[in-house]
Amino acid sequence: MPKISEERRAERREQILEGARRCFAEHGYEGATVARLEAKIGLSRGAIFNYFGSKEDLFVELAVQDTARMSDLWVHEGLEAVVREVLELDPAWLGVYLELVRRVRTDPEFRRRVEERQEAIVPVNRARAEEAQRAGEFRDDLDAREIGAFVNLVLNGLALQRASGDEPPRVELVVGLLEDAIGGRARRRTPARRRS
């Protein structure tokens, strides 16, 4: 069998992930059987599991893609871009996360695998938050970790509402209130800056 090129491998990897994402979104995690994954991806199970060891690996890799994209948006475009992105996510795909929440809580090995793969992103996000503190974009009287935890709460809330099909709040409202909570001297709400 000829060895396929690195480029071809990367393409095929992308094809598998993209098909798996659509399959999970359409059928849910449990409902995405191997036969359905094959049909959606357009490759045999042999080929698929040659790239990813298991269905679980596929999900973890997709979660890592999401986290990396969010981090990239945050680092290069800021908070508002991340809020907008969460509001654009496919509700059916978000539902796959919800399906696995119980597992994350009750299966320490699964949690460890998800967290381990995302570890590299944590310091990047933290460094960007600390930079925002120095620039007066974020308040500097709290640890950057705590600011990040609060932002995550709001983003998780948005994701959950989106997965439920709820009418989302205005982006300007969410970003404006977040800034009032975590903004630094350059963003602080003053009595003169009223909204209507």
Added chain:
Amino acid sequence: MPKISEERRAERREQILEGARRCFAEHGYEGATVARLEAKIGLSRGAIFNYFGSKEDLFVELAVQDTARMSDLWVHEGLEAVVREVLELDPAWLGVYLELVRRVRTDPEFRRRVEERQEAIVPVNRARAEEAQRAGEFRDDLDAREIGAFVNLVLNGLALQRASGDEPPRVELVVGLLEDAIGGRARRRTPARRRS
């Protein structure tokens, strides 16, 4: 068959709801079969479904209980009490909500039923928020509805993290940052009020 008293009926209704809540939490919504509901509640299916028409009715009623309790806390004890309550909720029970999120989004009839039963609570919460605005507890340059939407985002985010088994952020942090976002003249953050 003798007619049982109103009081006895109310007790039995409570017994059914309490058992159903434990059964859903333990087995998940899908996993809570009629046989398991009977075992946990300690009554026959005939008795159970004499009080509640279906498993779905049981869930809707439990969701209404939760919403009413949260509303009551908010009206009588304020925001911090609600935040504390969410952080105390049973993660396994929260998981049942997550299991039904997809259904809420894709089944308009189910959504309607859940929303309809909670309709009475909306104006009560709104009136309390408007009162908080008049008292300077909440800012008055936004509609009370928008303030409520933001608070809900944060509470939903907390619930999702709790269901995932994540380490929760400090209550004081969440309440403090919420107040900085939505607080009125009586609560506004000033440069003099720094946290460490």
